[in-house]
Amino acid sequence: MNLKTYIEGKRNGQEINALERKALEDRFLEEALNGYDNIKGSHSENIAVLQQSILQQKPQTVFPKYFAIAASVALLLGFGAFLALNFDNLFPKKYFIAKNILQKTENNSFQNFDKIKIDTAEFKNLIVKTEKEDFIAPNFDSVTGFDDRDFFESIEKTDHFDAAKEVEKSIVSVDTNSQILIALAENENILNEVAVGYGTQKRKDITPSEKTKKPEPIIGARAYKNYLKKNINYSINADGKSVKGKVTVVFSVDTLGHPTNIRVTKPLCPECDKEAVRLITNGSAWTQSSIEAEVEIIF
Amino acid sequence: MWYSKKISKFTDEELLIGAISEQNSVFFGELYNRYIPLLYGVALNYLQNADNAKDAVMSLYENIAPKIASYDIIAFKTWIYSVMKNHCLQILRKDKTEIFVDFSINFVEDDEILHLLNEKDEQDERLPTLKMCIKKLPVEQRVSVLRFFFEEMSYQDIADSTGYDLLKVKSYIQNGKRNLKICVEKNSK
Incomplete structure (x- = not known):
């Protein structure tokens, strides 16, 4: 700033000329220059003192609100990242494995208790519960006297959880001069059973989460609706009376995806019900599921 | 500090908006500090004394800083100039000294x-x-x-x-x- 050198006492040169010319158009500057011209004193020091004391009136670095917000977000993210990175250490994986299995067994609920084999030596407390036939094991708390630490240790001891794929033995003659790629066939019989620590269950009951979803038409929900609209036969009410309403049909899906066991839960009229069943049987195949499908057909 | 570096790059208008909207004395302090060389010079011109000029610059800041948001300021430079001038004239009146204003300069x-x-x-x-x-x-x-x-x-x-x-x-x-x-x-x- 030219003014600074002017205050320091410099009065010669182009810089000062530029300042003086500016003062001709700027009365604020002109009066200030007059002040410095007329009064002698240690002006530079006075200005420094003034500027310093104004800065010290309030803490110099008061952060604006958005900075505080940003800082707290950063702190949260940092802490979150720390948690995420150390997640494995804070919550051992085996805990989740055990929890998962319990959840699954809960979902599939042991319908036949005689299938569950409990190792009596390891789970004394559990046995009492199963004998009462109310063992669900939704969480550890509901199983009284159950020490989950022992449970985890016992899981660790069993090697079943590594889910090592058993492979069928096969003999292949090999040309040792060329590279070979060998694909091994899975042994379905061995994989069908998964050990759960305190019992065995058929694999298909535990793993296929697909099958616990509601069945859907293979062609898609929208296409299926179109199919129903197009193919519905209204002429069944040939006696002139048009019936309006809904027919609700419930059915299960067989292993090939075909609707079986079709039942009408909300009938409308005998002809309508028959037509609804016809539409379902002639319609698209469905995704496999253990849950029954429910379809509303609007007349 | 990166923050104080940044504030020094603000324009007068940004500082004034900050001073009014954030109610933060840092903004107005920075803005006022920029004009101290000019304000002090003007005070010297009117009060004809370095110590009085210093006091005037400081007392003006203490006067207007708390109520900066209540003023209707269009251009800070012309506003602060007229406020400084009035402040000096008030001081001169209080001291009952002869008011010395060179009107030829104000032409x-x-x-x-x-x-x-x-x-x-x-x-x-x-x-x-x-x-x-x-x-x-x-x-x-x-x-x-x-x-x-x-x-x-x-x-x-x-x-x-x-x-x-x-x-x-x-x-x-x-x-x-x-x-x-x-x-x-x-x-x-």
Whole structure:
């Protein structure tokens, strides 16, 4: 700033000329220059003192609100990242494995208790519960006297959880001069059973989460609706009376995806019900599921 | 601190908006600090005393900082200038000393002639007239005007090189400028 050198006492040169010319158009500057011209004193020091004391009136670095917000977000993210990175250490994986299995067994609920084999030596407390036939094991708390630490240790001891794929033995003659790629066939019989620590269950009951979803038409929900609209036969009410309403049909899906066991839960009229069943049987195949499908057909 | 570095790059307008909306003294402190060299000079000009000028600059800050949001400020520079001037006049009135204001300095300058002298635009048709008018000026005024506007010499430079008194140089330029304005207006019709 030219003014600074002017205050320091410099009065010669182009810089000062530029300042003086500016003062001709700027009365604020002109009066200030007059002040410095007329009064002698240690002006530079006075200005420094003034500027310093104004800065010290309030803490110099008061952060604006958005900075505080940003800082707290950063702190949260940092802490979150720390948690995420150390997640494995804070919550051992085996805990989740055990929890998962319990959840699954809960979902599939042991319908036949005689299938569950409990190792009596390891789970004394559990046995009492199963004998009462109310063992669900939704969480550890509901199983009284159950020490989950022992449970985890016992899981660790069993090697079943590594889910090592058993492979069928096969003999292949090999040309040792060329590279070979060998694909091994899975042994379905061995994989069908998964050990759960305190019992065995058929694999298909535990793993296929697909099958616990509601069945859907293979062609898609929208296409299926179109199919129903197009193919519905209204002429069944040939006696002139048009019936309006809904027919609700419930059915299960067989292993090939075909609707079986079709039942009408909300009938409308005998002809309508028959037509609804016809539409379902002639319609698209469905995704496999253990849950029954429910379809509303609007007349 | 990165934050204080950043605030120094704010424009006056941004600082003023910050001071009003954030109610944060940091913004106004920074803004006021920028004008202290000018404000202190003005205070010197009116109060004729370094210590009084210092007090005036400080007391003005303490006065207006808490209520900055309540003022209707359009341009901070002109606003703070008039507030400083009033503040100084109030101090002088309180002290019952004789108010010394050099009104000749406050005389409103003509921007047009200044523009002509500063730009020296070759395309401007009045430039030959200006040159002719400068030749007609009394010697002291002509020398001072030429050296100040064309050779970019400071008042002190002119005083040193010509041997004129410094205050005389200033008035030569003022009067020369006024004469030029009259002359150019008369001859450019």
